[in-house]
Amino acid sequence: SASVSSFVDVRSVPGMVADRVGARRLSSTEEAVVDCLSNELAVDSMFTVGVQVINTASVDCEATREELCEYLADACENLGLEVICEPNFAVELNGGLVEEAVRALPLAELNVNDEHSERQWNLELIGMNEAWEALEDRSLREVVVAVVDTGVDYRHKDHGHGTSCAGILGAVTNDGVGIAGIAPVKIMAVRAFDSDGNDGSDISVNKRYPCAYTEDAEMLCVASSNSLDQLASHSNYAPFVDLAAPGERVFVTERNNGYTSKSGTSMAGPQ
DSSP: OEEETTOOOGGGHHHHHHHHHOSOOOOHHHHHHHHHHTOGGGEEEETTTTEEEEOOSBTTBOSOHHHHHHHHHHHHHHHTOOEEEOOOOOOOOOSOOOOOOOSOOOOOOOSOOOTTGGGOHHHHHTTHHHHHHHHTTOOOOOOEEEEEESOOOTTOTTTTOOSHHHHHHHOOSSSSSSOOOSSOOEEEEEEOOSOOOOOOOBTTTSOOTTGGGGGTSSOOOEEEEOTTSSBOTTOOBOTTOOEEEEOSSEEEEETTTEEEEEOSHHHHTTO
């Protein structure tokens, strides 16, 4: 896939290069790339997230990924643009659902009227009472959070945020229904996965995408903790894990207007 800063359409790059450097003879490799970028069937554009996917080494594009990336790197250097060109990785979710623990959980006192809020010990542990109090009577800006997961049930009664991660983030608070959400955010659902993960391990030995990239990228790697503020047994760990959040028996939204307790780093991430 390729993404250009300020989102310049990758299909316009050959023309921009021609305008900048003038007419010149293209190599066979450059011709293959230019032909590829001019073929609408070879380029899939996702402008909302600022990404374009080029189906290299295919019937619609004879150029290889390496040839495309090299061409874009040279072209964007001449044009003063930045480009990220990388493979379309196939990944699996790590730290998904695990068996429920048997230890009794404390009841929460969140000072909200959502019917299941007393089961949200996790929000009390991370200080949401104090956070909500600090935001009272303050003007809040609209925030959109992309949840890259297995999809969202928008028909859920708790304001449509039906998947677990989305519900933790954005379930409506103080509406007398279901659970309290962390913040009144809008959810952008990005469905990228079909399955969930496995048990905890040392991921500094066998690096896992995407946590292993937090050393270089501007992102956080979140581990899972329990109600005793200890690392959960199902959680991965490594030097590049940035923080931990509650992820054991977290009461969350579920599909078809349901609610349930789930465990895993997927529950910790939104917090």
